[in-house]
Amino acid sequence: MATNVETKLKVTINGKEVEARPGDSILNVAQKQGIHIPTLCYHSDLNLFGVCRVCVCEVEGQRLLQAACSTPVQDGMVINTNTRKVRQARKTIIELLVANHFGECTTCKRNLNCELQALAEEYGIDEVSFPKPQEKRYEIEDNLPIVRDNDKCILCRRCVRVCEELQGVEAIKPVFRGKDSEIGCMYDLGLGEVICVMCGQCINRCPTGALTERDAIKDVWKAIDDPTKHVVVQTAPAIRAALAEEFELPPGERVTGKMVAALRKMGFDSVLDTDFTADLTIIEEGHELLERLTKALVKKEAVALPMTTSCSPGWIKYIEHYYPDLLPNVSTCKSPQQMFGALAKTFFAEKIGVKPEDMITVSVMPCTAKKYEADRPEMIDSGFKDVDYVLTNRELAKMIKQAGLNLMELEDSKFDSIMGESTGAAVIFGATGGVMEAALRTVYEVVTGRDVPFENLEILPVRGMEGVKEASIKLENLKDNFKFLEGVTVKLAVAHGLANAKLLMDKVRAGEADYHFIEIMACPGGCLGGGGQPIPTSKEIREKRAGAIYNEDRALELRKSHENPEVTKIYEEFLKKPLGEKSHKLLHTHYTERGKY
Amino acid sequence: MAQVMERKRLLSPDYKLGEALEKALSLSPSKIIEAVKDSNLKGRGGAGFPTGLKWDLAAKAEGTTKYVICNADEGEPGTFKDRVLLLEHTDKLLEGMIIAGHAIGSANGIIYLRAEYRWMLKDLKAKIEQYKNKNWLGKNILKKGFDFDVEIRLNAGAYVCGEETALIESLEGKRGEPRNKPPYPVEKGYLQCPTIVNNVETFCYIPFIITEGPEEFKKYGTERSTGTKLFSVSGDCNNPGVYELDLGTKVKDLLELVDAKNTKAVQIGGAGGVTIGEKDFDKPIAFEGYPPGGSIIVFDKSRNMRHVLMNFMEFFVEESCGQCTPCREGTMRILEAVEKLEKGEHVSEEYLEKLVELAEVMAVSAKCGLGQTAANPFIYIYKNFKEDL
Numbered sequence: 007m008a009t010n011v012e013t014k015l016k017v018t019i020n021g022k023e024v025e026a027r028p029g030d031s032i033l034n035v036a037q038k039q040g041i042h043i044p045t046l047c048y049h050s051d052l053n054l055f056g057v058c059r060v061c062v063c064e065v066e067g068q069r070l071l072q073a074a075c076s077t078p079v080q081d082g083m084v085i086n087t088n089t090r091k092v093r094q095a096r097k098t099i100i101e102l103l104v105a106n107h108f109g110e111c112t113t114c115k116r117n118l119n120c121e122l123q124a125l126a127e128e129y130g131i132d133e134v135s136f137p138k139p140q141e142k143r144y145e146i147e148d149n150l151p152i153v154r155d156n157d158k159c160i161l162c163r164r165c166v167r168v169c170e171e172l173q174g175v176e177a178i179k180p181v182f183r184g185k186d187s188e189i190g191c192m193y194d195l196g197l198g199e200v201i202c203v204m205c206g207q208c209i210n211r212c213p214t215g216a217l218t219e220r221d222a223i224k225d226v227w228k229a230i231d232d233p234t235k236h237v238v239v240q241t242a243p244a245i246r247a248a249l250a251e252e253f254e255l256p257p258g259e260r261v262t263g264k265m266v267a268a269l270r271k272m273g274f275d276s277v278l279d280t281d282f283t284a285d286l287t288i289i290e291e292g293h294e295l296l297e298r299l300t301k302a303l304v305k306k307e308a309v310a311l312p313m314t315t316s317c318s319p320g321w322i323k324y325i326e327h328y329y330p331d332l333l334p335n336v337s338t339c340k341s342p343q344q345m346f347g348a349l350a351k352t353f354f355a356e357k358i359g360v361k362p363e364d365m366i367t368v369s370v371m372p373c374t375a376k377k378y379e380a381d382r383p384e385m386i387d388s389g390f391k392d393v394d395y396v397l398t399n400r401e402l403a404k405m406i407k408q409a410g411l412n413l414m415e416l417e418d419s420k421f422d423s424i425m426g427e428s429t430g431a432a433v434i435f436g437a438t439g440g441v442m443e444a445a446l447r448t449v450y451e452v453v454t455g456r457d458v459p460f461e462n463l464e465i466l467p468v469r470g471m472e473g474v475k476e477a478s479i480k481l482e483n484l485k486d487n488f489k490f491l492e493g494v495t496v497k498l499a500v501a502h503g504l505a506n507a508k509l510l511m512d513k514v515r516a517g518e519a520d521y522h523f524i525e526i527m528a529c530p531g532g533c534l535g536g537g538g539q540p541i542p543t544s545k546e547i548r549e550k551r552a553g554a555i556y557n558e559d560r561a562l563e564l565r566k567s568h569e570n571p572e573v574t575k576i577y578e579e580f581l582k583k584p585l586g587e588k589s590h591k592l593l594h595t596h597y598t599e600r601g602k603y
Numbered sequence: 604m605a606q607v608m609e610r611k612r613l614l615s616p617d618y619k620l621g622e623a624l625e626k627a628l629s630l631s632p633s634k635i636i637e638a639v640k641d642s643n644l645k646g647r648g649g650a651g652f653p654t655g656l657k658w659d660l661a662a663k664a665e666g667t668t669k670y671v672i673c674n675a676d677e678g679e680p681g682t683f684k685d686r687v688l689l690l691e692h693t694d695k696l697l698e699g700m701i702i703a704g705h706a707i708g709s710a711n712g713i714i715y716l717r718a719e720y721r722w723m724l725k726d727l728k729a730k731i732e733q734y735k736n737k738n739w740l741g742k743n744i745l746k747k748g749f750d751f752d753v754e755i756r757l758n759a760g761a762y763v764c765g766e767e768t769a770l771i772e773s774l775e776g777k778r779g780e781p782r783n784k785p786p787y788p789v790e791k792g793y794l795q796c797p798t799i800v801n802n803v804e805t806f807c808y809i810p811f812i813i814t815e816g817p818e819e820f821k822k823y824g825t826e827r828s829t830g831t832k833l834f835s836v837s838g839d840c841n842n843p844g845v846y847e848l849d850l851g852t853k854v855k856d857l858l859e860l861v862d863a864k865n866t867k868a869v870q871i872g873g874a875g876g877v878t879i880g881e882k883d884f885d886k887p888i889a890f891e892g893y894p895p896g897g898s899i900i901v902f903d904k905s906r907n908m909r910h911v912l913m914n915f916m917e918f919f920v921e922e923s924c925g926q927c928t929p930c931r932e933g934t935m936r937i938l939e940a941v942e943k944l945e946k947g948e949h950v951s952e953e954y955l956e957k958l959v960e961l962a963e964v965m966a967v968s969a970k971c972g973l974g975q976t977a978a979n980p981f982i983y984i985y986k987n988f989k990e991d992l
Contacts, residue, residue, distance in 0.1 A: 041868060054783060055783075055926075056783045056927075056970060057926045057927045057928070057970060058927070058928050059927055059928050059929055059968045059969070060928075061968065062967075062968045069967065070967050070968075070975070071968045072968075073783070073968045076783040077783075077785075078785060093966045094929065094960070094963075094964060095929075095964045095967060098929075098960065098964040099928050099963055099964070102928055102929070102932035102933065102936070102961075103928060103932070105932070106932060107935075135954065136936050137958045160928075161925070161926075161928075161931070163926070180778065180925070182925075183761070183922075183923070183924060183925050184920060184921065184922065184923035184924065184925040184934070184935075185920060185923065185925065185931055185932070185934070185935040186925070187925035187926075187931065210938065293987070395616075411915060
């Protein structure tokens with residue numbers, strides 16, 4: 007039986023005869039031929055929808071225009087992507103969308119990066135014949151990290167689809183019908199009252215300014231401008247691998263040194279690195295895992311296994327809503343951002359002789375859930391709000407531009423000490439599988455005294471964009487105090503995107519998961535695909551960012567968290583030992599059961 | 604004198620109960636499909652897709668679980684023919700569905716009943732119960748080794764759910780919004796299984812085709828529009844009601860039959876149909892002529908067509924599902940302008956021409972039949988009754 011791969015269809019597009027496979031859409035064929043067809047509701051990450059009708063094309067023999075994204079080609083199909091009928095339809099459709107879009111471009115966060123603007127420009131819309139609304143019809147919900155402005159919404163439903171398909175959360179849905187359609191939450195509740203996990207994937211997929219992040223830029227400038235405040239900034243691993251995209255560069259460019267230089271020039275007093283606390287997290291979490299394994303295998307106590315990572319606040323809010331019974335499985339370690347904040351206002355403040363009440367901590371994150379995390383009421387272990395403000399990667403780029411700096415022309419600069427040193431294990435936190443890999447590089451060496459048995463320490467089985475990844479390592483010839491693990495095959499799982507997290511957690515709940523350690527990242531691709539990253543996003547873009555992150559790891563001299571000299575120092579001078587009293591106070595946390603309603 | 608013959612074939616009270624069922628279950632599925640194909644029966648819900656072809660595609664589609672769905676949504680304004688069939692000719696419907704199940708290899712029938720016909724539930728359920736007791740539904744019907752069940756599911760009041768894929772979405776518990784086609788329901792329909800969705804009236808012709816044969820069915824009607832059709836006639840006429848007429852009947856003959864006097868306009872095919880004036884009354888109602896969905900609304904010379912247009916546009920704005928741009932935005936824009944005209948405000952000729960262009964775009968780019976026909980009232984009334992605007 008001939009497989010689909012072998013069958014070839016003959017299709018004519020814009021006069022050119024080409025080959026296509028069964029199942030190819032008109033859009034697929036056009037893209038392969040380098041023919042541009044504009045789209046709006048189509049997104050490469052999401053299932054087809056075919057509702058904006060912008061991509062309509064003429065197909066010979068059909069009275070109706072066909073949406074290129076959702077029409078599969080047939081053998082012998084003759085397609086024309088830009089006839090007069092098509093142009094008239096597209097122009098009218100774009101005009102209709104612009105006519106019902108209420109908002110000022112000049113003050114919009116998506117000014118110059120808006121798909122509606124791009125379409126209007128492409129189609130030369132120089133007038134809108136239909137009367138525009140004269141006033142706002144919807145209230146803006148802006149007290150949460152995710153801000154919704156339905157007046158700018160063009161109802162492409164990409165936000166609804168990503169929340170349903172990739173995240174499995176379904177916090178926002180279309181409500182009402184026809185011209186009254188709008189995107190909202192059930193019972194007209196706010197995002198903060200339903201099961202939204204704040205991951206911001208919706209923001210990444212929104213073509214306009216209907217979905218944006220809550221602004222922190224004004225607050226941060228205010229802090230920087232305040233001479234009485236010492237402003238500390240920490241940057242997440244995923245920032246340095248994507249920031250350049252906001253400055254016209256293609257994805258995959260690493261700009262760590264330039265990023266640091268920009269932050270200095272902007273006026274931050276201390277430029278430090280979240281990667282430092284990422285290394286610290288590995289030490290704490292690695293020991294926590296060993297402690298749980300000891301309890302299970304030596305003391306034969308009941309202990310929650312598998313243990314899951316806890317650095318993704320979108321994941322944390324998700325499990326608090328959906329699997330509160332499994333909260334004991336989550337590591338009690340705070341995320342690197344929060345560990346940093348707590349240490350900045352205690353250890354660091356003391357070291358540099360600044361009073362913690364005069365210190366403002368800012369973090370730059372690829373994430374919108376981090377804004378929520380920083381606001382969590384329990385995150386005040388330093389005695390003050392541990393992390394004052396969180397900027398997304400996009401917000402940082404805006405600030406750099408506001409400061410009149412051209413990122414790519416800056417000369418590389420280095421992070422400050424004593425919370426600025428990091429290893430390759432820390433930077434790979436930004437990619438899915440990275441936390442797992444970093445943890446293994448340390449834990450394996452702790453129990454065996456040897457390097458992980460992978461070339462160049464690159465644990466390939468946990469890398470890549472597969473939704474759920476599994477790996478296992480057999481522990482043999484162990485050091486004396488870890489003999490209880492002799493012969494144990496440690497089973498590991500990695501999931502990214504909450505729909506994949508669900509697959510794993512359902513197994514755990516059913517008692518069918520024989521893993522020891524699970525890494526879960528709320529966002530597809532891991533943090534590099536986070537809700538605060540440059541827009542647009544796609545699988546290709548995320549893969550390029552992952553490439554940059556792994557290149558950064560290879561280029562660093564230190565590749566294992568326990569080799570970080572600043573980490574060693576902070577234990578010697580301050581924390582004393584992993585899971586010790588100081589660690590428990592500042593670096594560990596607890597979680598909150600939340601209902602679904 | 605009326606030149607048109609009112610038929611009493613479908614609406615005949617004489618019906619040999621169970622004869623078609625008995626005969627069909629002794630025929631092979633392909634023989635049944637052949638007969639339906641030969642009859643050239645086209646869907647009676649408005650779209651007019653060849654029924655035999657639809658059944659053939661479903662029969663050949665991959666999958667062991669298939670569905671037979673009766674579209675009893677009857678949402679088109681001015682249509683009330685299915686109401687008569689559901690109440691007074693239930694046997695023809697049920698036998699038609701069971702025969703369809705046998706033809707395509709389905710054991711599952713669903714009647715998707717419009718919410719406003721909820722009051723029929725008791726009688727319909729009683730009829731289905733009767734059939735179960737007679738072993739005409741359930742397992743091993745008439746001991747011929749064929750299983751078939753019928754359940755009734757209610758719509759929730761949305762016109763768009765009369766569109767077959769929106770209907771299916773509604774059955775699946777989702778928003779009633781049309782799907783992309785392809786894939787067509789015959790391949791991937793209800794729960795992604797091969798599904799046929801047919802109008803009530805379409806199923807009701809099946810027993811006749813089985814017992815009397817396709818040639819007898821084709822005796823009436825035209826070559827491209829075979830058979831008779833039910834028309835629900837309402838409005839300014841002295842004899843409104845449900846009539847069974849040949850397809851191909853001319854508008855003027857129908858008007859005479861229902862004793863309509865001083866007719867100014869006729870709305871043929873429901874809200875998304877055509878609005879014609881006197882100059883077009885000698886044209887036929889058939890698939891090759893004016894859309895024979897069945898709804899005929901008569902307006903006499905006392906009526907202002909602008910009010911009519913307003914009514915239809917309000918309807919479409921209300922019923923648009925809202926997912927696709929041309930329909931959601933377009934219907935609203937046309938209503939907006941008509942409302943202005945109703946209030947006596949000025950709307951420029953230029954803007955009205957722009958709306959005609961909008962209507963053309965809607966007709967070719969909307970995702971489903973609702974959006975594609977929603978601007979028709981504007982197109983036709985603007986063209987044929989400009990003086991009223």
